[in-house]
Amino acid sequence: MPHNVIDVQDVVIRFTGDSGDGMQLTGSLFANTAAFFGNDITTFPDFPAEIRAPQGTVSGVSGFQVHIGSSAIYTPGDYCDVLVAMNPAALKSNVKWLKPNATIIVDIDTFDKKGMEKAGFTTENAFAELNISDRNIIAPPITTLTKESCSICGIDPKSGVRCKNMFALGVCYFLYNMPLKHTEEFIRKKFAKNPSLVEMNIRVLKDGFNYAGNIQAIADTYIVKPSKQKPGIYRNINGNKAIAWGLMAASEKSGRPLFCGSYPITPATGILEELAIHKALGVKTLQCEDEIAGICTAIGASYAGSLAVTSTSGPGLSLKSEALGLAVMAELPLVIIDVQRAGPSTGIPTKTEQTDLNQALYGRNGECPIAIIAPHSPSHCFEASFYAAKYALEHLMPVIILSEGFLGNGSEPWRIPDMNDFPGIEPPIVQKLEEGEPYFYPFKRDPETMVPRWALPGTPNLEHRVGGLEKNHKGAVSSDPLVHQQMVNERAEKVARLARIIPPQTVVGEQEGDLLIVSWGGTYGHMLSAENQLRSDGIKVGLAHFDFINPLPLNTEEIFGRFQKIIVFELNSGHFANYLRAKLPQFTYLQYNKVQGQPFIVAEITEAINKIVK
Amino acid sequence: MKFTPQDFKSDQEVKWCPGCGDHAVLAAVQRALPEISEALGYSHERYVFVSGIGCSSRFPYYMKTYGFHSIHGRAAAIATGIKVANPTLSVWEMTGDGDSLAIGGNHLIHAIRRNIDINIVLFNNRIYGLTKGQYSPTSKWGTVTKTSPFGTVEHPFNPGALAMGARGTFFARTLDVELQLTQEVMVQAAKHDGTALVEVLQNCVIFNDKTHYIISDRDVRADRTIVLRHGEPMIFGKNKDKGLILDGVRLKAVTIGENGITRDDILIHNAEEQNHGIHMMLCEMEWPELPVALGVIRRVKDRTYDDMVRDQVTEVATKSNIHCMNDMLRSGDTWVVE
Numbered sequence: 001m002p003h004n005v006i007d008v009q010d011v012v013i014r015f016t017g018d019s020g021d022g023m024q025l026t027g028s029l030f031a032n033t034a035a036f037f038g039n040d041i042t043t044f045p046d047f048p049a050e051i052r053a054p055q056g057t058v059s060g061v062s063g064f065q066v067h068i069g070s071s072a073i074y075t076p077g078d079y080c081d082v083l084v085a086m087n088p089a090a091l092k093s094n095v096k097w098l099k100p101n102a103t104i105i106v107d108i109d110t111f112d113k114k115g116m117e118k119a120g121f122t123t124e125n126a127f128a129e130l131n132i133s134d135r136n137i138i139a140p141p142i143t144t145l146t147k148e149s150c151s152i153c154g155i156d157p158k159s160g161v162r163c164k165n166m167f168a169l170g171v172c173y174f175l176y177n178m179p180l181k182h183t184e185e186f187i188r189k190k191f192a193k194n195p196s197l198v199e200m201n202i203r204v205l206k207d208g209f210n211y212a213g214n215i216q217a218i219a220d221t222y223i224v225k226p227s228k229q230k231p232g233i234y235r236n237i238n239g240n241k242a243i244a245w246g247l248m249a250a251s252e253k254s255g256r257p258l259f260c261g262s263y264p265i266t267p268a269t270g271i272l273e274e275l276a277i278h279k280a281l282g283v284k285t286l287q288c289e290d291e292i293a294g295i296c297t298a299i300g301a302s303y304a305g306s307l308a309v310t311s312t313s314g315p316g317l318s319l320k321s322e323a324l325g326l327a328v329m330a331e332l333p334l335v336i337i338d339v340q341r342a343g344p345s346t347g348i349p350t351k352t353e354q355t356d357l358n359q360a361l362y363g364r365n366g367e368c369p370i371a372i373i374a375p376h377s378p379s380h381c382f383e384a385s386f387y388a389a390k391y392a393l394e395h396l397m398p399v400i401i402l403s404e405g406f407l408g409n410g411s412e413p414w415r416i417p418d419m420n421d422f423p424g425i426e427p428p429i430v431q432k433l434e435e436g437e438p439y440f441y442p443f444k445r446d447p448e449t450m451v452p453r454w455a456l457p458g459t460p461n462l463e464h465r466v467g468g469l470e471k472n473h474k475g476a477v478s479s480d481p482l483v484h485q486q487m488v489n490e491r492a493e494k495v496a497r498l499a500r501i502i503p504p505q506t507v508v509g510e511q512e513g514d515l516l517i518v519s520w521g522g523t524y525g526h527m528l529s530a531e532n533q534l535r536s537d538g539i540k541v542g543l544a545h546f547d548f549i550n551p552l553p554l555n556t557e558e559i560f561g562r563f564q565k566i567i568v569f570e571l572n573s574g575h576f577a578n579y580l581r582a583k584l585p586q587f588t589y590l591q592y593n594k595v596q597g598q599p600f601i602v603a604e605i606t607e608a609i610n611k612i613v614k
Numbered sequence: 615m616k617f618t619p620q621d622f623k624s625d626q627e628v629k630w631c632p633g634c635g636d637h638a639v640l641a642a643v644q645r646a647l648p649e650i651s652e653a654l655g656y657s658h659e660r661y662v663f664v665s666g667i668g669c670s671s672r673f674p675y676y677m678k679t680y681g682f683h684s685i686h687g688r689a690a691a692i693a694t695g696i697k698v699a700n701p702t703l704s705v706w707e708m709t710g711d712g713d714s715l716a717i718g719g720n721h722l723i724h725a726i727r728r729n730i731d732i733n734i735v736l737f738n739n740r741i742y743g744l745t746k747g748q749y750s751p752t753s754k755w756g757t758v759t760k761t762s763p764f765g766t767v768e769h770p771f772n773p774g775a776l777a778m779g780a781r782g783t784f785f786a787r788t789l790d791v792e793l794q795l796t797q798e799v800m801v802q803a804a805k806h807d808g809t810a811l812v813e814v815l816q817n818c819v820i821f822n823d824k825t826h827y828i829i830s831d832r833d834v835r836a837d838r839t840i841v842l843r844h845g846e847p848m849i850f851g852k853n854k855d856k857g858l859i860l861d862g863v864r865l866k867a868v869t870i871g872e873n874g875i876t877r878d879d880i881l882i883h884n885a886e887e888q889n890h891g892i893h894m895m896l897c898e899m900e901w902p903e904l905p906v907a908l909g910v911i912r913r914v915k916d917r918t919y920d921d922m923v924r925d926q927v928t929e930v931a932t933k934s935n936i937h938c939m940n941d942m943l944r945s946g947d948t949w950v951v952e
Binding site for chain 2: 245297301323
């Protein structure tokens with residue numbers, strides 16, 4: 001049937017199914033094809049903590065949302081234009097994300113009595129029960145069709161049926177006039193050792209594509225034109241990978257070998273896994289016996305002269321607290337990455353939140369300030385971790401990177417930078433004693449930066465002792481009240497003076513006026529989209545999105561002073577707002593908070609702002 | 615370059631209690647280091663002493679070497695990081711029974727399991743000294759302390775057995791009062807490639823005085839301990855007339871010349887036997903049933919963790935086409951926007 005091809009600006013597709021249905025892969029393949037085609041993309045995996053929750057139940061539904069556009073895309077999208085639901089449970093739990101005119105693709109084979117019961121439907125018609133019968137529903141018998149292909153390829157139907165996700169992907173490619181070749185190439189590479197699986201997957205992919213072309217249900221297809229991107233070489237990257245690469249880049253720039261001591265924890269494990277791959281660049285990774293050993297091996301490696309890092313999530317950061325204090329006290333460089341997840345305790349491991357800010361700021365004994373950097377998008381994680389490492393190495397102090405599950409697992413196209421465009425990293429390593437220094441004084445400081453010198457074990461004549469006990473500048477243990485006060489002040493000042501080096505805070509939109517929106521970290525895309533939306537609606541606000549949490553950029557006070565009202569948006573109960581109240585108490589801070597393990601949706605941000613403006 | 619013990623003494627005043635066993639260990643280590651340096655060609659700046667928390671963990675301050683006095687229980691993890699980052703360093707962990715068997719137990723067994731090339735000196739006085747007298751994981755059953763006023767009801771750890779259980783490659787035991795033997799096992803530990811655990815039975819003169827006295831008392835020491843040396847018969851006693859034999863599946867102390875026992879019946883110590891069965895039995899010997907074993911009980915060759923980490927990095931690097939970040943950034947799936 002001839003159909004119309006309609007241009008659309010952007011489209012959101014949500015792939016959902018059982019956690020074993022391969023929805024993460026399906027979504028990634030769609031995103032990659034769109035990226036190769038030249039669309040801007042943002043992705044958001046939304047999956048349960050269970051590896052294989054009971055099949056067919058709502059708790060086992062795994063989702064992967066892709067937002068593609070012909071102009072800049074900042075978020076994975078609030079609501080979807082297409083929902084792929086591989087079973088009734090997936091449909092049921094995702095119906096709330098449908099746009100009013102959404103297309104729904106289901107495997108109708110799974111909507112049998114058993115499937116409906118497992119998903120908790122009480123009638124025989126899922127669509128009527130969910131009140132979505134009027135939507136554009138494409139309901140092929142995907143399981144049956146896939147099984148038929150099995151016999152042609154000579155594959156046991158039981159294992160062959162696993163590639164039914166390719167059928168749904170084929171339908172989506174038809175709907176959006178996208179080529180199959182990138183996915184075919186992927187399949188050929190992935191199953192290179194098993195030609196029958198290659199044949200099977202490609203056949204099912206094409207079956208889906210052709211099925212969509214043959215049925216009468218599709219009157220229109222769509223095309224999302226390539227976006228106008230800056231020329232260059234691009235790749236897709238997720239936040240965890242970008243953090244790992246940023247650290248490797250800092251290692252190369254500084255000449256300090258990279259060491260990562262870590263322990264697997266959702267959603268941060270990807271960083272350790274990624275670093276473990278790159279031994280070719282001299283990376284040493286140690287999967288430790290626990291979180292504490294993760295940071296302590298890193299502290300040891302740092303003492304011995306490495307760019308030392310440890311990656312974790314909130315519960316792991318709790319376990320590392322005491323050792324973090326040791327790194328502060330011993331004045332050693334260290335990068336700690338916390339990919340935040342919903343807490344407290346185990347919380348909801350696979351869901352995103354910004355609820356570790358208080359912990360990062362205050363979660364240690366004693367006077368123990370630590371620099372904190374929060375990346376704002378998956379690709380920004382590269383820059384954030386590069387600079388976290390630079391500051392740690394040059395200032396001999398721990399730096400916390402507060403990432404989020406949303407960033408760690410989310411991906412976007414990234415224009416590959418040239419390492420020559422990044423600044424050098426020069427740690428204050430010393431080779432010999434200063435004139436008149438009888439032995440090495442480990443805490444003698446540069447009066448400008450408050451940074452001591454770094455003497456590495458193995459360097460002749462610089463033997464010295466560091467540790468958790470308070471010491472004087474010469475490195476001798478001291479409980480002298482005034483020495484303690486002075487050292488506390490100097491360690492705090494060392495962190496505070498980082499503000500002289502970090503870039504000034506910028507404001508998007510209005511530079512002064514009635515309302516300033518304040519946010520930080522992974523909410524950037526949503527905040528920026530909201531600001532764009534408001535501007536097109538004629539509402540003028542400024543957006544100050546903070547990457548540097550501690551210290552705050554020096555011009556923060558000046559920016560806040562230019563606005564009548566300030567509202568702080570964050571995915572916690574108000575950690576950043578309270579921090580700002582303590583730092584800049586002369587301003588009043590309104591708050592918008594959400595703690596649901598989910599990112600903001602743009603609509604709730606604009607709605608909250610509209611309420612204030614009106 | 616030749617060193618003397620003086621070269622390893624820092625200018626810090628030693629603050630352990632008078633009569634504490636730690637003084638003797640410090641002296642033995644400071645005497646061992648010149649010998650080690652000569653034997654292994656180590657320069658002065660290669661030594662790093664790492665400790666946790668406790669009386670013995672003050673050790674690094676008294677050494678004129680690189681030192682890291684860290685936090686409670688974590689010295690093994692910190693030492694592991696140091697050694698992996700720079701395998702050319704000679705890394706020593708100084709720790710106590712509370713530090714490495716209670717709060718740091720996990721790190722200790724995993725360091726041993728990995729066979730990382732560090733030397734761990736475990737000062738075992740069976741008590742918490744720095745917190746003023748609470749029972750430790752090695753306190754004997756029924757020990758009365760401030761936190762066990764009616765006696766402990768816990769089984770103590772045997773550090774040697776723990777090391778065997780974690781597939782340790784080196785375990786030695788010594789007595790604080792045996793300065794010469796302590797020095798000797800320190801040298802052996804340093805020469806060993808892999809995790810070398812040295813347990814020092816050490817006296818806390820204030821909170822657990824004479825805890826090892828039953829075997830360490832000069833008058834009875836020769837009869838109640840046995841110093842094991844690789845390749846030599848397991849003979850002990852003031853008159854060198856006692857020995858160990860295998861009786862079924864157990865070790866048994868016998869007197870040469872009695873019941874038809876001759877010198878030829880006595881077991882020969884083989885510290886290099888891979889199977890740790892006999893080593894485990896030697897570790898677990900306790901007076902009065904058997905003499906307490908001192909000296910190097912186990913010393914077997916195996917690959918070290920730090921070597922394997924380094925070799926793997928080198929091997930992967932030689933095979934890879936990626937030599938710098940710019941290579942890597944452009945590897946894999948990329949596309950060009952014109």
